[in-house]
Amino acid sequence: MVVDFAKRMDMAVINTYFQKREEHRVTYKSGGRRTQVDYILCRRGNLKEISDCKVVVGESVARQHRMVVCRMTLMVCKKKRSEIEKKTKWWKLKKEECCEEFRQKLRQALGGQVVLPDDWETTAEVIRETGRKVLGVSSGRRKEDKETWWWNE
Secondary structure (H helix, E strand, O other), X not given: OHHHHHHHOOEEEHHHOOXXXXXXXXXXXXXXXXXXXXXXXXXXXXXXXXXXXXXXEEEEXXXXXXXXXXXXXXXXOOOOOOOOOOOEOHHHHHOHHHHHHHHHHHHHHOOOOOOOOOOHHHHHHHHHHHHHHHHOXXXXXXXXXXXXXXXXX
């Protein structure tokens, strides 16, 4: 099941990438039986950062279990911050009071005209500017949880 999951999610089972003596692979000992039951998974793209993975022989977390450790080098890269576009909160027009305020401010901005001007660029800019003033703008940041990249349906 671990291998199937790793394949589907384009991950690697780190414990299998390094040739070790059995002593450094076995994570569970009981009644003369030895098995490898604990694994470390990582994205395939991050394999170059991992230099070693083994079981700590002298350290016992529990009587029968041994701890698996992985040595990795983390590359810290500064990301260039791009200018994030702030978006108008048009969804606020669903509220009746916001909608009415927007209409009034828009009429004032257009000079009380009933018929819109022929120049669409000017009209669109007036609508956008009024929307920014009345409805507000977003911070531009996404509210996205980066730790759930491996979840799927």
